[in-house]
Amino acid sequence: xxxxxxxxxxxxAVSVLIRLLLAFAIGTVIGLERSYKNKAAGFRTHTxxxxxxxxxxxxxxxxxxxxxxxxxxxxxxxGVVTGLGFIGAGTIVxxxxxxxxxxxxxxxxxxxGMIGLAVGSGFYEGALICLVLVLLVETVFNDMxxxxxxxxxxxxxxxxxxxxxxxxxxxxxxxSGLAVTNxxxxxxxxxxxxVYSALISLRGGNEEDNREVIRxxxxxxxxxxxxxM
Numbered sequence: 338x339x340x341x342x343x344x345x346x347x348x349x350a351v352s353v354l355i356r357l358l359l360a361f362a363i364g365t366v367i368g369l370e371r372s373y374k375n376k377a378a379g380f381r382t383h384t385x386x387x388x389x390x391x392x393x394x395x396x397x398x399x400x401x402x403x404x405x406x407x408x409x410x411x412x413x414x415x416g417v418v419t420g421l422g423f424i425g426a427g428t429i430v431x432x433x434x435x436x437x438x439x440x441x442x443x444x445x446x447x448x449x450g451m452i453g454l455a456v457g458s459g460f461y462e463g464a465l466i467c468l469v470l471v472l473l474v475e476t477v478f479n480d481m482x483x484x485x486x487x488x489x490x491x492x493x494x495x496x497x498x499x500x501x502x503x504x505x506x507x508x509x510x511x512x513s514g515l516a517v518t519n520x521x522x523x524x525x526x527x528x529x530x531x532v533y534s535a536l537i538s539l540r541g542g543n544e545e546d547n548r549e550v551i552r553x554x555x556x557x558x559x560x561x562x563x564x565x566m
Contacts, residue, residue, distance in 0.1 A: 339462055346459040348398055360391035360456045363468050367449050370475050376442045377428040386421065386446055387453035393417045394457025414454050421450040445475060489544070490518070492566035493537045493551060502559040503535055509557070513550045515541045532561065 345352040364387030368380030394417075397410040425443030448471055455464040495506060507517055519538035542550070547565065554563040 342459070342461045345461075348395065348403060348459075352459070353395060356391055356395060356456050356459070357388060359461070359464070360387045360453045363387055363452055363456065363464065364449055366468065367445060367471055367475070370472065371442060371445065377439055378442050378446050383446060383449045386424070386450045387456070390414075390417050390421075390450040390453025391457035394454040398458065414458075417450055417454060418447075421447045441475070445471060489542070489547075490538065490540050491547060493539060493554075493563060494566055495535045495537060495554065495563045496561040497533050497535070498531065498559050498561060500533060502557070503533070505557065506535075506554055506560070506563075507537070509554065510537070510539060510550065513542070513546075515539045515547070515550065536566070 345355050361384060364384035365380050367387075368378070368383030371383060372379035393413045397408065397413040400406045400408040401410045425446045428439040428442045428446065430438050448467065452464045452467050452471070455461075455467065495503070497503060497506070503522065507520075510517060516539065517537060518540050521536040523534050539547075551563050551565055554560055
Protein backbone atom coordinates (compact mmCIF):
# COMPACT_ATOMS: atom_id res chain seq x y z
CA UNK A 338 0.00 0.00 0.00
CA UNK A 339 1.13 3.60 -0.58
CA UNK A 340 2.38 5.17 2.63
CA UNK A 341 1.16 8.64 1.55
CA UNK A 342 -2.38 7.53 2.34
CA UNK A 343 -1.56 6.14 5.80
CA UNK A 344 -2.32 9.40 7.70
CA UNK A 345 -5.90 9.44 6.38
CA UNK A 346 -6.78 5.75 6.70
CA UNK A 347 -8.16 6.21 10.22
CA UNK A 348 -11.67 7.57 10.49
CA UNK A 349 -11.22 11.19 11.54
CA ALA A 350 -12.98 14.43 10.62
CA VAL A 351 -10.24 15.22 8.11
CA SER A 352 -10.26 11.76 6.54
CA VAL A 353 -14.07 11.81 6.29
CA LEU A 354 -13.90 15.10 4.40
CA ILE A 355 -11.15 13.78 2.11
CA ARG A 356 -13.03 10.56 1.39
CA LEU A 357 -16.25 12.36 0.55
CA LEU A 358 -14.46 14.85 -1.68
CA LEU A 359 -12.61 12.03 -3.43
CA ALA A 360 -15.87 10.11 -3.91
CA PHE A 361 -17.47 13.29 -5.23
CA ALA A 362 -14.62 13.80 -7.72
CA ILE A 363 -14.57 10.17 -8.90
CA GLY A 364 -18.34 10.01 -9.37
CA THR A 365 -18.32 13.29 -11.28
CA VAL A 366 -15.47 12.24 -13.58
CA ILE A 367 -17.17 8.97 -14.52
CA GLY A 368 -20.58 10.62 -14.80
CA LEU A 369 -19.36 13.42 -17.07
CA GLU A 370 -18.24 10.85 -19.63
CA ARG A 371 -21.71 9.28 -19.50
CA SER A 372 -23.41 12.67 -19.77
CA TYR A 373 -21.28 13.58 -22.77
CA LYS A 374 -22.68 10.51 -24.53
CA ASN A 375 -26.27 11.36 -23.51
CA LYS A 376 -26.71 8.26 -21.37
CA ALA A 377 -29.62 7.77 -18.99
CA ALA A 378 -27.47 8.07 -15.87
CA GLY A 379 -25.32 11.20 -16.07
CA PHE A 380 -22.82 12.93 -13.82
CA ARG A 381 -25.32 13.80 -11.08
CA THR A 382 -26.47 10.19 -10.75
CA HIS A 383 -22.92 8.82 -10.70
CA THR A 384 -21.80 11.46 -8.21
CA UNK A 385 -24.67 10.71 -5.83
CA UNK A 386 -24.12 6.95 -6.11
CA UNK A 387 -20.41 7.28 -5.33
CA UNK A 388 -21.06 9.65 -2.44
CA UNK A 389 -23.81 7.44 -1.04
CA UNK A 390 -21.70 4.30 -1.23
CA UNK A 391 -18.80 6.10 0.41
CA UNK A 392 -20.81 7.38 3.36
CA UNK A 393 -22.43 3.94 3.73
CA UNK A 394 -19.02 2.32 3.96
CA UNK A 395 -17.82 4.88 6.52
CA UNK A 396 -21.01 4.44 8.54
CA UNK A 397 -20.33 0.73 8.90
CA UNK A 398 -16.79 1.45 10.06
CA UNK A 399 -17.99 4.19 12.42
CA UNK A 400 -20.58 1.96 14.11
CA UNK A 401 -18.11 -0.86 14.66
CA UNK A 402 -14.81 0.94 15.33
CA UNK A 403 -15.83 4.27 16.89
CA UNK A 404 -19.12 3.44 18.58
CA UNK A 405 -18.04 -0.17 19.30
CA UNK A 406 -21.51 -1.47 18.55
CA UNK A 407 -22.02 -5.14 17.67
CA UNK A 408 -22.45 -4.24 14.01
CA UNK A 409 -21.25 -6.02 10.90
CA UNK A 410 -19.20 -3.48 8.91
CA UNK A 411 -19.81 -5.35 5.65
CA UNK A 412 -23.60 -5.55 6.01
CA UNK A 413 -24.24 -1.95 4.95
CA UNK A 414 -21.91 -2.39 1.97
CA UNK A 415 -23.79 -5.53 0.98
CA GLY A 416 -27.01 -3.54 1.04
CA VAL A 417 -25.43 -0.95 -1.25
CA VAL A 418 -24.45 -3.67 -3.72
CA THR A 419 -28.02 -4.99 -3.80
CA GLY A 420 -29.60 -1.55 -4.06
CA LEU A 421 -27.39 -0.51 -6.95
CA GLY A 422 -28.61 -3.53 -8.86
CA PHE A 423 -32.12 -2.09 -8.79
CA ILE A 424 -30.92 1.39 -9.78
CA GLY A 425 -28.86 0.02 -12.66
CA ALA A 426 -31.79 -2.03 -13.92
CA GLY A 427 -33.69 1.21 -14.50
CA THR A 428 -31.16 2.28 -17.14
CA ILE A 429 -31.59 -0.89 -19.21
CA VAL A 430 -34.17 -0.78 -22.00
CA UNK A 431 -35.07 -2.94 -24.98
CA UNK A 432 -35.60 -0.99 -28.20
CA UNK A 433 -38.24 -1.64 -30.83
CA UNK A 434 -35.54 -3.46 -32.81
CA UNK A 435 -35.03 -5.89 -29.92
CA UNK A 436 -31.67 -4.40 -29.01
CA UNK A 437 -30.64 -3.99 -25.38
CA UNK A 438 -29.48 -0.49 -24.42
CA UNK A 439 -28.03 0.74 -21.14
CA UNK A 440 -26.04 -2.28 -19.99
CA UNK A 441 -22.75 -0.38 -19.98
CA UNK A 442 -24.30 2.51 -18.07
CA UNK A 443 -25.80 0.11 -15.52
CA UNK A 444 -22.47 -1.69 -15.08
CA UNK A 445 -20.64 1.63 -14.78
CA UNK A 446 -23.13 2.85 -12.19
CA UNK A 447 -22.69 -0.32 -10.16
CA UNK A 448 -18.89 -0.08 -10.41
CA UNK A 449 -19.00 3.58 -9.35
CA GLY A 450 -20.82 2.46 -6.23
CA MET A 451 -18.14 -0.13 -5.52
CA ILE A 452 -15.48 2.55 -5.94
CA GLY A 453 -17.39 4.66 -3.43
CA LEU A 454 -17.33 1.76 -0.96
CA ALA A 455 -13.58 1.45 -1.48
CA VAL A 456 -13.05 5.16 -0.86
CA GLY A 457 -15.23 5.09 2.24
CA SER A 458 -13.27 2.17 3.69
CA GLY A 459 -9.94 3.91 3.05
CA PHE A 460 -8.85 1.69 0.16
CA TYR A 461 -7.71 4.68 -1.88
CA GLU A 462 -5.29 2.79 -4.12
CA GLY A 463 -7.95 0.38 -5.34
CA ALA A 464 -10.44 3.19 -5.90
CA LEU A 465 -8.06 5.29 -8.00
CA ILE A 466 -6.83 2.34 -10.06
CA CYS A 467 -10.44 1.26 -10.69
CA LEU A 468 -11.32 4.81 -11.74
CA VAL A 469 -8.62 4.76 -14.42
CA LEU A 470 -9.76 1.34 -15.67
CA VAL A 471 -13.43 2.40 -15.79
CA LEU A 472 -12.55 5.45 -17.88
CA LEU A 473 -10.44 3.22 -20.12
CA VAL A 474 -13.37 0.86 -20.68
CA GLU A 475 -15.90 3.64 -21.33
CA THR A 476 -13.69 5.63 -23.73
CA VAL A 477 -11.00 3.59 -25.47
CA PHE A 478 -12.97 0.36 -25.46
CA ASN A 479 -15.97 2.19 -26.89
CA ASP A 480 -13.94 3.03 -30.01
CA MET A 481 -12.68 -0.56 -30.19
CA UNK A 482 -16.26 -1.85 -30.03
CA UNK A 483 -17.18 0.09 -33.17
CA UNK A 484 -14.41 -1.74 -35.07
CA UNK A 485 -15.49 -5.21 -34.01
CA UNK A 486 -17.39 -7.14 -36.66
CA UNK A 487 -20.64 -8.66 -35.44
CA UNK A 488 -22.63 -11.54 -36.82
CA UNK A 489 -25.38 -10.09 -39.03
CA UNK A 490 -29.02 -10.01 -37.97
CA UNK A 491 -31.86 -10.83 -40.32
CA UNK A 492 -35.52 -11.81 -40.17
CA UNK A 493 -37.23 -14.71 -41.87
CA UNK A 494 -40.97 -14.87 -42.55
CA UNK A 495 -42.30 -18.43 -42.63
CA UNK A 496 -45.72 -19.83 -43.50
CA UNK A 497 -46.50 -23.45 -42.62
CA UNK A 498 -49.46 -25.77 -42.38
CA UNK A 499 -48.90 -27.54 -39.03
CA UNK A 500 -47.85 -26.15 -35.67
CA UNK A 501 -45.19 -28.78 -35.02
CA UNK A 502 -43.27 -27.76 -38.13
CA UNK A 503 -42.08 -24.57 -36.44
CA UNK A 504 -40.07 -26.64 -33.93
CA UNK A 505 -38.35 -28.40 -36.83
CA UNK A 506 -37.57 -25.04 -38.48
CA UNK A 507 -36.05 -23.59 -35.30
CA UNK A 508 -34.04 -26.74 -34.68
CA UNK A 509 -32.71 -26.65 -38.23
CA UNK A 510 -31.71 -22.99 -37.82
CA UNK A 511 -29.80 -23.78 -34.65
CA UNK A 512 -28.12 -26.80 -36.26
CA SER A 513 -27.06 -24.46 -39.07
CA GLY A 514 -25.23 -22.22 -36.58
CA LEU A 515 -27.88 -19.50 -36.35
CA ALA A 516 -29.10 -18.03 -33.07
CA VAL A 517 -32.81 -17.30 -32.67
CA THR A 518 -33.10 -13.86 -31.03
CA ASN A 519 -36.85 -13.30 -31.33
CA UNK A 520 -39.94 -15.19 -32.44
CA UNK A 521 -43.42 -13.93 -33.30
CA UNK A 522 -46.09 -16.49 -34.20
CA UNK A 523 -49.55 -15.87 -35.61
CA UNK A 524 -52.21 -18.29 -36.79
CA UNK A 525 -54.95 -17.79 -39.36
CA UNK A 526 -57.48 -20.06 -40.95
CA UNK A 527 -57.46 -20.44 -44.69
CA UNK A 528 -60.34 -21.48 -46.84
CA UNK A 529 -59.45 -25.18 -46.83
CA UNK A 530 -56.89 -25.58 -44.03
CA UNK A 531 -55.14 -23.65 -41.28
CA VAL A 532 -52.14 -21.56 -42.27
CA TYR A 533 -49.69 -20.41 -39.64
CA SER A 534 -47.14 -17.63 -39.96
CA ALA A 535 -44.03 -16.82 -37.96
CA LEU A 536 -41.48 -14.03 -38.04
CA ILE A 537 -38.14 -15.33 -36.80
CA SER A 538 -35.21 -13.02 -35.95
CA LEU A 539 -31.88 -14.74 -36.47
CA ARG A 540 -28.22 -13.90 -35.98
CA GLY A 541 -25.11 -15.45 -37.50
CA GLY A 542 -23.72 -16.81 -40.75
CA ASN A 543 -23.11 -14.85 -43.91
CA GLU A 544 -25.59 -13.81 -46.56
CA GLU A 545 -24.85 -16.71 -48.90
CA ASP A 546 -25.13 -19.36 -46.17
CA ASN A 547 -28.29 -17.77 -44.79
CA ARG A 548 -29.95 -17.86 -48.20
CA GLU A 549 -29.03 -21.54 -48.45
CA VAL A 550 -30.67 -22.15 -45.05
CA ILE A 551 -33.86 -20.47 -46.24
CA ARG A 552 -33.79 -22.48 -49.47
CA UNK A 553 -33.59 -25.72 -47.52
CA UNK A 554 -36.38 -24.62 -45.18
CA UNK A 555 -38.57 -24.03 -48.23
CA UNK A 556 -37.96 -27.67 -49.15
CA UNK A 557 -39.13 -28.97 -45.76
CA UNK A 558 -42.42 -30.83 -45.74
CA UNK A 559 -45.29 -28.68 -44.51
CA UNK A 560 -43.54 -25.38 -45.19
CA UNK A 561 -45.58 -23.21 -47.52
CA UNK A 562 -43.02 -20.43 -47.91
CA UNK A 563 -39.92 -18.99 -46.25
CA UNK A 564 -38.24 -15.77 -47.25
CA UNK A 565 -35.68 -13.34 -45.88
CA MET A 566 -37.04 -9.96 -44.78
